[in-house]
């Protein structure tokens with residue numbers, strides 16, 4: 001798993017190194033790593049126009065030292081200083097020695113091949129002040145590569161919240177640890193591709209605030225069937241989704257469960273006809289959940305409606321002592337009867353998008369990890385807050401930020417697929433938070449594979465799930481896979 005850290009956690013890790021190491025050593029390491037990434041992205045450094053946007057803190061110092069490195073390799077480097085009196089003295093001296101110069105704003109930025117944002121790092125507070133905001137806007141209008149030093153100025157490194165303008169980075173070169181704010185919320189959109197430069201913080205870093213799954217982490221939660229497995233032993237999933245008028249959610253959700261963990265999937269609900277026609281492999285009843293037969297987890301909510309029948313079905317499922325994932329219409333009803341979750345002892349996973357989340361009392365706001373954590377703690381369940389970087393939080397504060405997916409997932413029905421995947425993983429006995437994090441990872445991988453062929457629809461996700469599972473297990477999706485024992 002990849003650790004995601006707040007600014008405070010990174011500062012605490014830096015302290016012992018600053019206290020014991022030679023003066024400026026950390027900054028030299030950071031600046032060298034930064035300049036190396038810049039040189040790679042510029043391809044040929046000689047003669048290139050580089051503009052440094054330099055604030056008053058150490059973030060500006062990093063930019064100045066990296067600028068000196070690039071100037072020594074023949075780049076034409078101009079530093080734009082937010083406050084010339086307070087620019088990092090050693091960095092400025094190094095830049096001058098290397099032949100760089102100090103200049104002014106917008107024109108230089110418009111002509112630059114590369115703009116390096118060293119205005120604010122983890123010491124930034126609140127929205128950008130007017131002059132910094134103006135430079136960020138000029139960088140957005142320019143044609144050069146934009147690279148943020150440590151964190152894009154205007155992005156809260158710890159939360160991803162953005163208050164007003166921020167520097168639009170195509171790349172962010174971050175030091176020592178990946179800051180949470182670079183991968184979640186609005187900040188993610190400003191950070192671009194994140195490059196991590198090692199400055200030796202490793203052993204000093206605390207347990208991170210949040211985690212990101214890798215393919216290996218997801219694969220570890222997708223156990224293969226063993227020789228002694230049968231169709232029941234892998235975990236049977238029960239689905240309540242869709243309706244007679246709108247069978248689609250039932251079809252997508254059941255298909256996703258089958259394609260994730262095809263031991264046995266049971267369906268109970270009013271979309272029975274559509275589900276039966278689409279998935280002869282599923283065991284289908286028009287009746288209530290209690291009529292479906294034994295299951296090890298329930299998926300309830302997508303497209304089931306919110307009438308009195310739907311309400312009583314939701315209550316019936318939540319009254320079981322089985323893991324349950326609640327989505328869509330199920331969430332709309334649950335928001336009005338939140339005690340149905342609080343009373344549960346088995347795992348409950350709620351999978352709201354922003355509007356569904358708001359029905360529980362508060363908007364997600366700028367700090368999406370905190371929002372998901374707070375709701376999870378309040379209800380004593382797992383909350384999976386959907387978005388371009390889906391957040392999964394448990395009642396005890398454990399949190400994951402998903403790193404897979406594609407904006408092509410913003411299409412109707414993809415959430416139903418996520419519900420089916422989550423239900424299938426819950427049925428295998430995984431803790432709720434791990435099932436949800438693995439499901440989000442796998443769903444995103446399926447989306448990426450489906451998007452390779454252009455615009456995707458939700459059914460494509462179901463079709464690509466086997467390839468996605470192969471991919472996260474390390475088997476090339478286009479190859480024959482491993483035949484060796």
Ligand SMILES: NC(=O)C1=CN([C@@H]2O[C@H](COP(=O)(O)OP(=O)(O)OC[C@H]3O[C@@H](n4cnc5c(N)ncnc54)[C@H](OP(=O)(O)O)[C@@H]3O)[C@@H](O)[C@H]2O)[C@@H](O)CC1
Pocket residue numbers: 014018026027028030031055056057058059060062119120121122123124125126127128129132149150151175199
């Ligand atoms: N620690 C280390 O050893 C290492 C740290 N490293 C680097 O240092 C960075 C952290 O440096 P830092 O602590 O100096 O803070 P930093 O982010 O430069 O900003 C502080 C300045 O910004 C100002 N300011 C604040 N808010 C503002 C706003 N909204 N709008 C405008 N201005 C605002 C504030 O000024 P003031 O409020 O006093 O006017 C203050 O002077 C870190 O991200 C990494 O890049 C690496 O070299 C590795 C080694």
Ligand SMILES: Nc1ncnc2c1ncn2[C@@H]1O[C@H](COP(=O)(O)OP(=O)(O)O)[C@@H](O)[C@H]1O
Pocket residue numbers: 328353386387388389390405406407408409410411412413414415416417418443
């Ligand atoms: N811009 C985006 N980038 C990446 N993923 C997205 C984006 N927008 C939505 N998604 C993902 O698509 C899915 C949409 O789910 P949802 O809103 O419940 O759709 P539906 O109810 O139509 O099935 C979620 O998994 C969400 O994380």
Ligand SMILES: [K+]
Pocket residue numbers: 059117118119120121148149150151152153
């Ligand atoms: K910055």
